Amino acid sequence: MNTLDWLTALAAIDTTSRNANLGLIETVRDDLRRQGLDPRLTHNAEGTKANLFCTLPARDGGTQGGIALSGHTDTVPVDGQDWTSDPFKLTERGGKLYARGSCDMKGFIACAVGMVPEFLATPRARPLHLAFSYDEEIACIGAPVMLADLQARGVRVDGCIVGEPTSMKPVVAHKGLNAWRCRVHGKAAHSSLTPRGCNAIEHAARLICAIRDVAEAWRAEGPFDDCYDVPYSTITTNMVSGGIAMNTIAQLCEFTYEFRNLPVVPPAEVQARIEAYVQGELLPRMRSEYAEARVEFENLAAAPGLDASEQAAITQLVRALTQDASVRKVAYGTEAGLFQRAGIPTVVCGPGSIEQAHKVDEFVEPDQLAQCERFLRQVAESL
Numbered sequence: 128m129n130t131l132d133w134l135t136a137l138a139a140i141d142t143t144s145r146n147a148n149l150g151l152i153e154t155v156r157d158d159l160r161r162q163g164l165d166p167r168l169t170h171n172a173e174g175t176k177a178n179l180f181c182t183l184p185a186r187d188g189g190t191q192g193g194i195a196l197s198g199h200t201d202t203v204p205v206d207g208q209d210w211t212s213d214p215f216k217l218t219e220r221g222g223k224l225y226a227r228g229s230c231d232m233k234g235f236i237a238c239a240v241g242m243v244p245e246f247l248a249t250p251r252a253r254p255l256h257l258a259f260s261y262d263e264e265i266a267c268i269g270a271p272v273m274l275a276d277l278q279a280r281g282v283r284v285d286g287c288i289v290g291e292p293t294s295m296k297p298v299v300a301h302k303g304l305n306a307w308r309c310r311v312h313g314k315a316a317h318s319s320l321t322p323r324g325c326n327a328i329e330h331a332a333r334l335i336c337a338i339r340d341v342a343e344a345w346r347a348e349g350p351f352d353d354c355y356d357v358p359y360s361t362i363t364t365n366m367v368s369g370g371i372a373m374n375t376i377a378q379l380c381e382f383t384y385e386f387r388n389l390p391v392v393p394p395a396e397v398q399a400r401i402e403a404y405v406q407g408e409l410l411p412r413m414r415s416e417y418a419e420a421r422v423e424f425e426n427l428a429a430a431p432g433l434d435a436s437e438q439a440a441i442t443q444l445v446r447a448l449t450q451d452a453s454v455r456k457v458a459y460g461t462e463a464g465l466f467q468r469a470g471i472p473t474v475v476c477g478p479g480s481i482e483q484a485h486k487v488d489e490f491v492e493p494d495q496l497a498q499c500e501r502f503l504r505q506v507a508e509s510l
């Protein structure tokens with residue numbers, strides 16, 4: 128099957144992140160097996176989802192080193208979107224290929240899988256690997272499972288290309304994404320008897336303001352990197368709930384905040400700063416009202432930023448093949464930071480425009496897929 132056949136097949140499998148992705152993974156796995164390959168699946172705890180990692184060995188059978196082509200198999204939902212055609216049926220209209228995931232990022236996966244026979248026929252001194260993950264769209268949950276398995280098995284990969292939509296231009300950096308839920312536990316009381324309670328909402332509000340202070344300090348003092356749209360790290364509280372009645376002091380207030388750190392800002396330090404405020408100021412205050420007051424944090428997402436080295440062989444290769452030397456840094460997160468943190472130099476380069484991703488009537492242009500095929504052919508030849 129060629130790229131178009133594969134994209135048609137992949138688009139027809141609804142891999143919205145809330146669903147199992149096994150239909151897609153097993154379809155790819157079976158095809159790779161028929162070609163004599165030995166794909167390895169790593170599942171989530173429930174067994175409903177899997178990553179696929181498959182090595183296309185070098186000419187001499189070598190499986191260490193080489194380059195990985197990475198893509199996520201899940202997509203964002205189509206809920207509430209008014210699509211012109213069935214989002215799970217690849218439809219050509221006006222020279223564009225429409226389907227959920229056509230651009231983000233089944234187009235890249237279709238190119239990679241469709242070209243396996245060609246990759247196998249290319250005399251390579253080093254291996255090529257396919258690395259397809261689950262649950263990228265919900266905070267990059269699958270890729271760490273695959274990376275841990277590679278590490279446990281001692282599989283070494285020299286470089287990685289994450290094929291997220293960049294219009295086939297190299298992206299060398301993106302911010303990290305971290306999300307946390309915070310639960311502030313106070314004490315309920317009738318609202319006429321305020322000294323008997325400990326108002327979780329009011330104390331949570333102080334903490335939310337302290338988080339806002341972090342945001343304002345970043346904005347005023349940096350660090351800055353002008354290659355980004357928003358050239359500093361950001362942090363913001365985006366959901367809050369608390370209280371049960373208008374005449375009852377709230378026992379519980381819960382909120383979530385999210386920060387997008389420049390790669391030079393370690394996320395652990397950001398969280399430590401927030402927790403230091405809680406320990407040093409908020410809790411002593413709360414406990415003067417109620418000895419058992421407490422504040423809990425739960426991490427919801429932790430995708431590290433990417434900051435590729437210009438010296439890395441993979442960066443130089445992708446720059447050479449795309450003939451593009453511009454330094455592009457983007458606001459959206461990808462799995463690239465996870466690969467980099469695992470010691471695998473990584474850049475982002477894939478077909479389609481990020482403008483199309485996640486939207487109604489998502490599409491990819493056939494020319495982008497053709498460019499991607501040419502690019503992947505050259506990647507294989509470089510090995």
Ligand SMILES: [Zn+2]
Binds near residue numbers: 199263292
């Ligand atoms: Zn994506």
